[in-house]
Amino acid sequence: MLRVAVVGSGPSGVYTAQSLVQQDRLPGVRVDVLDRLPCPYGLVRYGVAPDHEKIKSLQNNLRTVLEHDRVRFIGGIEIGPDGPPPARLLELYHAVVYCVGAAADRHLGVPGEDLPGSYSATEFVSWYSAHPDAKADGFVRGVESAVVIGVGNVAVDVARMLARGVDELRPTDMPQEALGALAESQVREVHMVGRRGPSQARFTTKELRELGSLPDTEVVVDPAELALDPAYADTAGLPAAVRRNIEVLRGWAERPVLGLPRRIRLRFFLRPVAVAEAAGRVGGVRFERTLPD
Numbered sequence: 001m002l003r004v005a006v007v008g009s010g011p012s013g014v015y016t017a018q019s020l021v022q023q024d025r026l027p028g029v030r031v032d033v034l035d036r037l038p039c040p041y042g043l044v045r046y047g048v049a050p051d052h053e054k055i056k057s058l059q060n061n062l063r064t065v066l067e068h069d070r071v072r073f074i075g076g077i078e079i080g081p082d083g084p085p086p087a088r089l090l091e092l093y094h095a096v097v098y099c100v101g102a103a104a105d106r107h108l109g110v111p112g113e114d115l116p117g118s119y120s121a122t123e124f125v126s127w128y129s130a131h132p133d134a135k136a137d138g139f140v141r142g143v144e145s146a147v148v149i150g151v152g153n154v155a156v157d158v159a160r161m162l163a164r165g166v167d168e169l170r171p172t173d174m175p176q177e178a179l180g181a182l183a184e185s186q187v188r189e190v191h192m193v194g195r196r197g198p199s200q201a202r203f204t205t206k207e208l209r210e211l212g213s214l215p216d217t218e219v220v221v222d223p224a225e226l227a228l229d230p231a232y233a234d235t236a237g238l239p240a241a242v243r244r245n246i247e248v249l250r251g252w253a254e255r256p257v258l259g260l261p262r263r264i265r266l267r268f269f270l271r272p273v274a275v276a277e278a279a280g281r282v283g284g285v286r287f288e289r290t291l292p293d
């Protein structure tokens with residue numbers, strides 16, 4: 001009987017297990033899905049934002065796979081230097097498939113990046129997702145404004161969590177510690193900053209648009225900054241998804257500022273060059289203007 005180990009129980013690992021037990025050419029194959037964490041589902045559990053319940057409910061499909069009678073989930077086992085080495089798995093199984101995701105952060109490489117108050121998205125997301133590795137830092141305590149560097153969907157998640165009122169988060173599975181800190185949050189300004197233009201931003205339209213529907217929050221976009229992007233004036237040659245993003249941004253840019261209690265400011269063509277210090281922690285971020293490619 002063929003025995004396979006799948007390392008990692010995120011969606012790639014679980015769908016690998018599913019595909020193996022569904023193979024007609026591998027009758028009776030048994031699959032052990034191993035994970036360093038005690039609970040399965042990887043970033044579906046610990047990354048996808050708590051207010052995106054529909055995507056999070058993918059965990060139900062993944063659970064069905066792990067409950068298959070020829071699939072076993074074994075949590076709390078890290079393959080590598082801190083646990084059994086890969087060679088040991090090869091002694092125990094006929095094949096090993098690694099589905100370990102991308103856990104490491106990329107660093108900006110600018111001075112001040114390591115100051116207290118400067119975090120990677122992984123740290124912040126882990127905190128509001130109750131990841132076992134999360135630091136209980138409070139993150140938003142004593143903070144009135146935040147800068148989110150990046151203009152992809154993770155940046156949108158982070159900006160939304162900072163601006164979304166806690167009442168809307170209470171019914172989610174967000175941990176109490178994060179809910180408590182967000183309930184007391186004084187964050188009024190969230191700046192989301194990309195080093196390139198709106199036509200190169202990586203967010204998807206649905207996620208972007210959602211920022212405009214948060215209670216007591218308005219999205220502010222400077223039309224002059226959007227116009228720095230040569231594609232802004234004439235979107236005809238752009239892929240449909242990018243065109244839709246630009247139209248959402250254009251709608252916000254053309255609207256008068258309403259003065260709502262919270263603002264998300266979307267900024268483009270700005271590259272961080274230093275994180276400035278004030279009273280031993282982050283006091284600001286210095287940017288330089290970039291040029292369109």
Ligand SMILES: Cc1cc2nc3c(=O)[nH]c(=O)nc-3n(C[C@H](O)[C@H](O)[C@H](O)COP(=O)(O)OP(=O)(O)OC[C@H]3O[C@@H](n4cnc5c(N)ncnc54)[C@H](O)[C@@H]3O)c2cc1C
Nearest residue numbers: 008009010011012013035036042043047048078079100101
């Ligand atoms: C903040 C955030 C929000 C996201 N939101 C969405 C969204 O809304 N919609 C969407 O479609 N996608 C979203 N994604 C992307 C999605 O979560 C990932 O694409 C997906 O989870 C990747 O699956 P994976 O199985 O490759 O890796 P992961 O989900 O990262 O799973 C890898 C697993 O491997 C385990 N592992 C790692 N190393 C070892 C080891 N040495 N030994 C044992 N186990 C190990 C980890 O503990 C983890 O459980 C989001 C990602 C992030 C970071």
